Amino acid sequence: MKKRNYLTLFLTLIFLMSFASVGWSKNLFHSGGSSTMLQILKSLLNPNLSPELLKLAFESSWITVAYAAAGISLALIIAFVLGIPASGVLTESTFGKWMSFTVFRGILGFMRSIHELVWAWLFVAAIGLSPYAAIFALAIAYGGALGKIFAELLQTVPQEPIKALRSAGASKLQILIYGYLPQALSNMVSYSMYRFECAIRSSAIMSFVGLGGLGYQIQLSLTELRYNEVWTFLFFLIVIVSAVDLWSSLLRKKMAEAAASRLSFVKLSTVALAAIAAASWMFIYIAEAASLLDIFNAKNLEHTKDFLSGLLGIGQAEPAFFSLESWKNAIRLAAETLHISIIAIGLSAAGMLLTVIPAARNAAEGTLTLKRKWYNWPLYLFTSGLYIISRSVPELVWAMIIVYILKPGILPGAIALALHNFGILGKLCAEVVEDLDLRPVRNLASSGASSGQILVYGVIPAVMPKLLSYILYRWEVIIRTTIVVGFVGAGGLGQQFKLSMSWFHYTDVTLILICYLLLVALVDLFSEGCRRIIQ
Amino acid sequence: MKKLIALILTAIMLISLSGCSADNQPAADKAEKSVFKIGAIPDQNAADLNRNFGAMAEYLSKATGLQVEFVPSVDYAALVTAFERGDIHMAWFGGLTHVQARSLVPEAEAIAQRPRDEQFHSVFIVQKELNVDKLEDLKGLSFTFGSESSTSGHLMPRYFLMEAGLDPAKDFEGAPNFSGSHDNTYNLVQAGTFKAGALNEAVWEKAVAEKKVDLNKVKVFYTTPAYYDYNWTINSNEYVDKVFGEGTRQNVKEALLSMDNDQADILALFQTDKFIEANNENYQAIETVAKKIGIIK
């Protein structure tokens, strides 16, 4: 057996063990859970479509998009400012390269390790309840993620044209703008579009720090148990996210095409995106009356200082991070968070594996197993629809709904995370199946294999390594998000984070963040190691 | 091509402007520097709060000559933070948030409260068909508090549970939930999502009076002993008198205390017929309990 198979076995075992260790003895649903679920599902069939609510939904959608666009445009600036030095293309000396790798990568890594909602919370404590708390939070978390990818993209551009520019006498910066950036641009654009889509979801959940928008409306309707309104807002979110998704895949396709028509669509998109960003900033500046410069005043500086010294425990008798008891507690919560993340990734992976074949276009068309059945197309539409709904709804919103159904504890958080990541994994993995080289499959078929045999011997072994590394990659994302579902009472470090913030126990917050960062780093390391084995 | 771009541009500008017009009103106000801002812990649903405190802001504007505006908050802690920052000049706090606010702004002062706030109670509710008539019976049932920063929805109920020998972390079915507000608490118990919960007596009485809660499904089985709760807390001199003029704190206090039958409809929104004087010392006991439970260190 290959190393990879051992690893798969090992990971499956970890998942099964985590799954078994949940307290299953008692009933999963709390007493009223199943009837609440029925109510929620029933109201799915009659969402509230009254004109006033639709108007509200349109306005909230715009707010959500505007904050996302503002956040992403700032994130792009951060990503360029930090990502370019982090790529090392501007430095030649070994010291310079070392600096760029450790310092700038370090900063970017730190920025993206902390979930945007946690950043938002910290910003609210520092600069007060302002739209900029949310925008900065998005900008930092996404700036970190984009910057890291930008650095990698710049590093991997073809070097021949770069050398040519150098021998034509171009300076470092000229080489950057004439050589590196144009070559990396199309990948940068498609990744940024993908991130824009994520930012819309994140912006929706910024209601947790007091921002309007779709998440806020969902939260309101949910606490007042008006499920039919919840669905209306969810539909809006799903439509926006899918629209951006469609746009970005179209843009990617057009940019790759060599046809002359590509220019007009690409140009049009550029103009439209710039216009959205400009309109968003205008909206925030005028309608929300939030001027960027107002943020940087003496009062905020004072508060930020106070908040930071609170976090550092300056002048405090017994900061939590010097207390053994607090450490024990935090480590227990970190273990719980890890537990949640493992169950979450396991569940979403299992769900994905069960549905990914029917969700692949080539399976629907019958080219994958070379058999066409009447149910292939309906099944394809159903599963890919499921994926879209599942991933358009942020994990936090799933969690808010699920705590009404399941008992508080580890499981609601895990299931919320699993629900969201099921759609993401499903989409990524269905694409892997679609891109599969079909020649071996035909060989199998011509030697008389049945559809089942083709799947087991031809398709699954070929796609498994890719799927496995996607699963591991999503796990890295999930561990960052696990803290966030804790906010709505889904357990782990997140719940404690929220309580400590509400009770102004800032040194506890610091301790939790330390544990959180350590956990994220640990999972990243482990997952990276596993992925190396797989490749 | 050019036409299309122009089309997109105008469309987007229009959308953004329509968004603007919807929010224009507060925008103009926010720009104004010397607005006296009042806030309230979001212990009930947002629409009710906006109505009640909107009316109060209007009255205070008339009575004091200040430009008073109500600023809603998303959660309890956010209001305390805004208060600390001087973004909120006067807040309707619960006992715990008042104590938290004072530990951050020592000069803040409780100036007025309702008579009932001197003798406040929490009620414990449970699904009607359950055989529960004392706190000990809650063992093994699912349970929800209100907000984690609420006095009547969390702090005091937790305290009395502990007095009755229950450990909220262990003795319920699963960990206790935090519903966020008192309204949510009775809604969740009534919907069957949780078997039992604890909430503010005033909110409960109002819900019963307005028939928002179905007494065939939910019953009160325990009412706590009395404690001090809600009050109007005004910010320090630095943020009030220095900004709005000497004597502002006193003026606002008098405006509140002088409310009478002429303002009956506003007072009714607060379920009272008058406001009486309050003071910081009343909240010593709450502080002690909060320390005991570990909410305040």
Next chain:
Amino acid sequence: MSSKQMFALNNISKSYGEMKALSSLSLIVEKGEMIAIIGPSGAGKTTLLNILANIIKPDAGEMTVDSKPLTCYKTPKLFAHKVGIIRQQFDLIGQLPVIQNVLAGRLKDWGLLKSLISLILPQDKVQAVKALERVGLSDKVYERTANLSGGEQQRVALARLLVQKPEAVLADEPVASLDPARAEDVLFMLTKLAKEENQTLIACLHSVEYARKYFKRIIALKAGQVYFDLPAEELKDELLASLYSLGDES
């Protein structure tokens, strides 16, 4: 003032680990010469060209460019006035329009701001368009470079050299990936332009036939050393046979 020697190499050596790419190679190139470098794969042609272009540094030996040692060329910009290089088509940025690739030859004279502006509003446009006209691409000025054929791309690279105006042009297998008709077209243009601009031209070629047809002096490399160095018309077939023979390759 200016000397007659474009390049002078004295005992240049370059090794990659154990592998000696060039060993004690000496060579003088006069201004205005048209030189083809031939030799079997791995003989060190590219290495030599890269050393002349100051892209890689030799391990030992001295070299002067326009009678001045390399230390006199403090910045790449200064050096780019002396020497330009053209290789196969991976030299161009496929994602940029043709005109930007041509204008890259001007970067050595531009500041950062001007180069930034030029990405949106091409600067020195007249010069670039004129260069494109001379290579016969006046109808492709704004085309995306990647959409051009290999031969057209190589002509874009020539246009860039015209704009860069170095005193010497180095070409490493400029026609390797082109079909015979296009290859001749590019070589013809390369040599013609070099003549018109009074440039020194050194090209590595795999085709002896082209070397004879378009160049005056032919230098053969083998195992990192000069195997022969002759005027084109004195080239003998036996010599070529032994140059490319597999037998005595060590």
